[in-house]
Amino acid sequence: MRGRSVSPVFVGREEELAALSESLDEARKGKVTAVLLGGEAGVGKTRLVHRFAEHCAAGGAQVLFGGCVELSTEGLAYAPFTAALRQLVREQGPAAVAALLPEGAERDLARLLPEFGEPSGHGETDTGRARLFEQFLTLLERLADSRPTVLLIEDIHWADRSSRDLIAFLSRNLHIPQVLIVMTYRSDDLHRQHPLRPVLAELGRVHGVHRLDLPRLSRDEVAQQMTGILGKVPEYGSVTKVYERSEGIPLFVEAMLESGEDCTFPESMQDLILNSVERLPEETQRVLRIAAAGGIRVGHALLAAVSGLSDVELETALRPAIAGNVLQVADNRAYVFRHSLIREAVHEELLPGEHQRLHARYAEEISKDRTLVPMGRAPVELAHHWYGARNDLWALISAWEAAQKSFKAFAYTESVPLLERVLMLWDRVPGAAERIGADHTAVLERAAEAANAGGEVDKGMKFVKAALSELDETLEPGRVAQLMVRRAGFKTSKGHMSVIEDLRHALRLVPEESLDRAEVLGPLSRQLMLRGENDEASEIIAEGLRLAREHGDRCLEADLLLNLALGHSLNGELESTIMVNEQALEIGHEEHSGRIITRAIGNTVDALIDIGREEEAIRLSEQGWEIAKKYGRLRGSGLFIMNNWAEALESIGRWDKAVEIVDTALSHGPHRKTRYCLLRVRADIALARGELQLVESILSEIGVLKDRAEDWVQDITANARLHIGWHLLRGEPGAALAVAERVLSHPRQSSKAMLGWQLLALLRTVCDAAEATEPERAAAVRAHAAEVAAELSVIGPVVEAYRLSYTGDFDAAAAAWERLKRPHNQAKALLRAATAAARSGDREGAATRLAQALPLARALRATPLIEEIETLSRRVGGGPQSAQEPSELLTPRELEVLRLVTQGRTNRDIAAELFISAKTVSVHVSNILAKLGVTTRGEAAAAAHRFSLLV
Structure with a gap:
C-alpha cells in the first residue's frame, strides 16, 4: 500500500474552504474581521489554510503568513507578526513598507524588525506597546487600500502574551473593508488554565469575529484520502481498518499508510507518528533529532554548525527526510517539520543527556555567530537553549539579556517569566549580580515595572513586596519611596483603599527639596483630591509645582497642574479648570508627551460637559481619541476621553451614539476604574429606558448592590445615584430613601457642584415618592439635603438647572434644560411641573406641559418616563390617550x-x-x-x- 505520504487531492474540506472564502467576501465589505479555526492536532488545519491562501492569492489578495512556536512561551514576543512583517519587507522592501505608515512610525516597527533602523527611544513604557499595536493596525489598513489583505497566523495556542494581546487588539479594532485575519489553534490543547481560553472567549463576543471548527474526516473522506495517497482505490477492509484506527485524523491516516501493507497500529500515537521517521536511514534520524532540539524551524547554517556536518553531508542526510515528507524546505534555507506533532515525537525520543548536550551545542553556536538565527531572535534563542542545557550561569545571563530585549520591544509580559527565571537561578550562580550588572532587588524592581506595564497587577504586587523586604529605608530611602509609589498604583488598580498611607510614608522618606519628593507629591495630591480632601491636596500641589519648576521637570509640572485643575473642577470653578488644563496641554505639546496631552484633553472635555458646552466637548473628544491613538495612549487616556465623550452624548439625548461609544470603549479592555465609569454611563441610559435587567447586571458588576466600599467621593456619589434610580424603577421608594440616608451620612460629600446638585435633585424626587408612606424619614432626608445644599456653590447653567429642580421650581428648570438642549432632563422637569399643576387644580396647564414632554420622551425611547407622562395625561384628561380604559390606567x-x-x-x-x-x-x-x-x-x-x- 506504499505510495505518496500526502494525498494530492484536497479531501473533505469543501464546506470549510467555502466558509473561509465567504468570510473573505464579507471582509471585503467590512463585515468580518477575523476567523478562528480550531481543530485537533493532525486534523488538517495547516493544509486547509494553505489551500485557502492559494485561492486568495489567485484572486489577487495579499497573503501574509505568521506562525507561533513553542519557544514563544519563553519570551519570543510577537513571533507571528515579526514573520509576517519580514515577508512583507522581503517582497516590497523596507522603504515601501515604511511609506505606508505615518512619518517616523517605522521606528516603532524596528522593535520587531531591525530592517527599519533604530527603535524609537520613547521612554513612556506604558505607551510604547500601545503605539506599536496602532502602527501594525495602520499597516494592515494601508495595505488593504490597494487590495484585499489576509493575515494567516498558525498555532495561536503557542502564542506569547504580547501576540495574544495584539491579536485581540486587531480583531476588535479592524473596522475597514478588505482585511481578514485567519488564526488556527489546537482545540484539544486548551486545558482549563490555558492562556488562550479567555482570549477566545473575549473574541467570541466581538462583532465580526467568526469561529470555525474543523472536524475529523468521515469514512468516505478517509477513503478518498487513501486513494489519493496510494494512487488506487483501497480495499473496503483496509478503509475500515484505517478509519477505525485513525478515527478520521488525516495525519494518523498518513502515518498508518506509511507503516506498510498491514496498516498496523502501534500502541501509542507517538509510535504511530514515529513510524515514518524510523524507516529513514540512521544518519537521517540522528540529524532529525538534532533538528528537533532546535525547534519546529531550523536554519541550514545553524543545523550544519550544531551537527558538525558539511553542507553536502547535511543535505545528503536530510534528503530522505524531505523525500518522505517528514521535513520540508522553507524560505531562507531553513528546514521545517511537516507537522509539529512529528517534531514533538522526535524530541521526546531524546535521552536526558542527549537533550542537554544538543541544547548546549545550539547555545554555543548561536553565541559564536548570532546571524545563525533570524535577526533579533538570538537573546531569546540563547535563553531557551542554555536553560535546556541546564547551564545555570549562562541560563541566568541569557535570560536577563532576553528580558531586556523583550522590554525594549514592549513585550513586557514576556519579560516577566524571563525575569522570574533569573530570580530562580540567582542562588545557584555565585556572583550573579556581577554577572548581569544588577543586584537581586534591581531584578525585582524591573519585574515589577514589567508587570505594571503589562497589566499583571497581582504579580507586580508580589515583586514590589519582595523588593521592599530586601531594602532598608534608612540606607536607600529613595529606592523604597519609588517602590511604595509603585505599590500604591497597584493597590489603586485593585480597588484597595489604603494607598494614602503608602504615599505619605514614601513622602517621609524623600529629601525635602528633592525632585523625588515632587514625584511623590503628584500621585498623593491626586488621591487626596479624589477623596474630597481638597485643602490639603491644594497645599501639596503648590509645593510640588515649586519643586518641579526649580528642578526643571516640565512633565511633572504639567501633571501637578492637571491635579490643580481637578481641584478647580471639584470646587465648581470650571473656567479656571479649562484655563489650567490648557497650560498643561501646552507643556505636553512642548515636551511631546502623549500622556500629558491626552490627560489634559480628557479633563477639559469633562469641564466642558459640566459647564453645558456639550457640542464643544464632543468635538474635542473626537480629536482627543485620534490623538490618543497617535500617541499610543488608546487604552489609557484614550478610553478616559471616550468615557467623557459618551457622557456628553448621554446628556444631550444622543443615547444610541453614546451606547455605541461605550461598547467600543469596553471592547478595548479598559482598566477597572475606567470600565466602571463607562458602565455607569450605560446604566444611566438603561435606567432611563427601563432596561431593568441590564441595570441590575451593571450594578452587580460595579459592586453597588453589594454596597462595596469606594474611596473616591465621585464614585460614591455616582453609585448612590444609580442605586436610588434602580429602586425607583422597581417601584421601591422606601428602599431608595434608605440609600439616600446612607449617602448623606457619608463623612465626605462630593464638592463637585454638578455632582452634588444632581444628587440633591434626585433626592427630592425620592422624598416626594416616599412621603406618603414614610413622611418622617422623608422629612429627615430633606433636612439633611438642605444642609448639603447650603455648602455647595452655584456656578454655571448646568448646576443652576439642577438647583432649580432641587428647589421645586420645575417650570424654570424645564426652561433651563431646554436652553442646555438636554431633552431627558427637560421632559422630567415638565412632568414634575405638570404634576404640581394637576394637584393645584390646573388641569389645562398640566396637559399643556405633558403635551410638550411626551414627544421628548418618545424620541429618547425613555419608556418609564413615557408611561408616567401618559398615565398623568389620562388622569388630567388632556392627552391623546385619555379614554380612561381601565387597562390603560394601570402601570405594568x-x-x-x-x-x-x-x-x-x-x-x-x-x-x-x-x-x-x-x-x-x-x-x-x-x-x-x-x-x-x-x-x-x-x-x-x-x-x-x-x-x-x-x-
Missing part, C-alpha cells in the same frame, strides 16, 4: 401586583415574588383600588376579570 408593575391579588396572595407573598418591600406592595394596592374605583381586594379581582385586564 401595578398589573403584575393585580395579577397576584386575583390569586389571593397576601402583600408579603407579593413582595417576595416581585422582590419589593411589603410597604411598596401596599402602596401599589392602594393605587390599584383608587384607579379601578373599588374599595376591596375582592372587588379589584372582580374588576380585573370584568375588564379582561390580565388577558
Whole structure:
C-alpha cells in the first residue's frame, strides 16, 4: 500500500474552504474581521489554510503568513507578526513598507524588525506597546487600500502574551473593508488554565469575529484520502481498518499508510507518528533529532554548525527526510517539520543527556555567530537553549539579556517569566549580580515595572513586596519611596483603599527639596483630591509645582497642574479648570508627551460637559481619541476621553451614539476604574429606558448592590445615584430613601457642584415618592439635603438647572434644560411641573406641559418616563390617550401586583415574588383600588376579570 505520504487531492474540506472564502467576501465589505479555526492536532488545519491562501492569492489578495512556536512561551514576543512583517519587507522592501505608515512610525516597527533602523527611544513604557499595536493596525489598513489583505497566523495556542494581546487588539479594532485575519489553534490543547481560553472567549463576543471548527474526516473522506495517497482505490477492509484506527485524523491516516501493507497500529500515537521517521536511514534520524532540539524551524547554517556536518553531508542526510515528507524546505534555507506533532515525537525520543548536550551545542553556536538565527531572535534563542542545557550561569545571563530585549520591544509580559527565571537561578550562580550588572532587588524592581506595564497587577504586587523586604529605608530611602509609589498604583488598580498611607510614608522618606519628593507629591495630591480632601491636596500641589519648576521637570509640572485643575473642577470653578488644563496641554505639546496631552484633553472635555458646552466637548473628544491613538495612549487616556465623550452624548439625548461609544470603549479592555465609569454611563441610559435587567447586571458588576466600599467621593456619589434610580424603577421608594440616608451620612460629600446638585435633585424626587408612606424619614432626608445644599456653590447653567429642580421650581428648570438642549432632563422637569399643576387644580396647564414632554420622551425611547407622562395625561384628561380604559390606567408593575391579588396572595407573598418591600406592595394596592374605583381586594379581582385586564 506504499505510495505518496500526502494525498494530492484536497479531501473533505469543501464546506470549510467555502466558509473561509465567504468570510473573505464579507471582509471585503467590512463585515468580518477575523476567523478562528480550531481543530485537533493532525486534523488538517495547516493544509486547509494553505489551500485557502492559494485561492486568495489567485484572486489577487495579499497573503501574509505568521506562525507561533513553542519557544514563544519563553519570551519570543510577537513571533507571528515579526514573520509576517519580514515577508512583507522581503517582497516590497523596507522603504515601501515604511511609506505606508505615518512619518517616523517605522521606528516603532524596528522593535520587531531591525530592517527599519533604530527603535524609537520613547521612554513612556506604558505607551510604547500601545503605539506599536496602532502602527501594525495602520499597516494592515494601508495595505488593504490597494487590495484585499489576509493575515494567516498558525498555532495561536503557542502564542506569547504580547501576540495574544495584539491579536485581540486587531480583531476588535479592524473596522475597514478588505482585511481578514485567519488564526488556527489546537482545540484539544486548551486545558482549563490555558492562556488562550479567555482570549477566545473575549473574541467570541466581538462583532465580526467568526469561529470555525474543523472536524475529523468521515469514512468516505478517509477513503478518498487513501486513494489519493496510494494512487488506487483501497480495499473496503483496509478503509475500515484505517478509519477505525485513525478515527478520521488525516495525519494518523498518513502515518498508518506509511507503516506498510498491514496498516498496523502501534500502541501509542507517538509510535504511530514515529513510524515514518524510523524507516529513514540512521544518519537521517540522528540529524532529525538534532533538528528537533532546535525547534519546529531550523536554519541550514545553524543545523550544519550544531551537527558538525558539511553542507553536502547535511543535505545528503536530510534528503530522505524531505523525500518522505517528514521535513520540508522553507524560505531562507531553513528546514521545517511537516507537522509539529512529528517534531514533538522526535524530541521526546531524546535521552536526558542527549537533550542537554544538543541544547548546549545550539547555545554555543548561536553565541559564536548570532546571524545563525533570524535577526533579533538570538537573546531569546540563547535563553531557551542554555536553560535546556541546564547551564545555570549562562541560563541566568541569557535570560536577563532576553528580558531586556523583550522590554525594549514592549513585550513586557514576556519579560516577566524571563525575569522570574533569573530570580530562580540567582542562588545557584555565585556572583550573579556581577554577572548581569544588577543586584537581586534591581531584578525585582524591573519585574515589577514589567508587570505594571503589562497589566499583571497581582504579580507586580508580589515583586514590589519582595523588593521592599530586601531594602532598608534608612540606607536607600529613595529606592523604597519609588517602590511604595509603585505599590500604591497597584493597590489603586485593585480597588484597595489604603494607598494614602503608602504615599505619605514614601513622602517621609524623600529629601525635602528633592525632585523625588515632587514625584511623590503628584500621585498623593491626586488621591487626596479624589477623596474630597481638597485643602490639603491644594497645599501639596503648590509645593510640588515649586519643586518641579526649580528642578526643571516640565512633565511633572504639567501633571501637578492637571491635579490643580481637578481641584478647580471639584470646587465648581470650571473656567479656571479649562484655563489650567490648557497650560498643561501646552507643556505636553512642548515636551511631546502623549500622556500629558491626552490627560489634559480628557479633563477639559469633562469641564466642558459640566459647564453645558456639550457640542464643544464632543468635538474635542473626537480629536482627543485620534490623538490618543497617535500617541499610543488608546487604552489609557484614550478610553478616559471616550468615557467623557459618551457622557456628553448621554446628556444631550444622543443615547444610541453614546451606547455605541461605550461598547467600543469596553471592547478595548479598559482598566477597572475606567470600565466602571463607562458602565455607569450605560446604566444611566438603561435606567432611563427601563432596561431593568441590564441595570441590575451593571450594578452587580460595579459592586453597588453589594454596597462595596469606594474611596473616591465621585464614585460614591455616582453609585448612590444609580442605586436610588434602580429602586425607583422597581417601584421601591422606601428602599431608595434608605440609600439616600446612607449617602448623606457619608463623612465626605462630593464638592463637585454638578455632582452634588444632581444628587440633591434626585433626592427630592425620592422624598416626594416616599412621603406618603414614610413622611418622617422623608422629612429627615430633606433636612439633611438642605444642609448639603447650603455648602455647595452655584456656578454655571448646568448646576443652576439642577438647583432649580432641587428647589421645586420645575417650570424654570424645564426652561433651563431646554436652553442646555438636554431633552431627558427637560421632559422630567415638565412632568414634575405638570404634576404640581394637576394637584393645584390646573388641569389645562398640566396637559399643556405633558403635551410638550411626551414627544421628548418618545424620541429618547425613555419608556418609564413615557408611561408616567401618559398615565398623568389620562388622569388630567388632556392627552391623546385619555379614554380612561381601565387597562390603560394601570402601570405594568401595578398589573403584575393585580395579577397576584386575583390569586389571593397576601402583600408579603407579593413582595417576595416581585422582590419589593411589603410597604411598596401596599402602596401599589392602594393605587390599584383608587384607579379601578373599588374599595376591596375582592372587588379589584372582580374588576380585573370584568375588564379582561390580565388577558
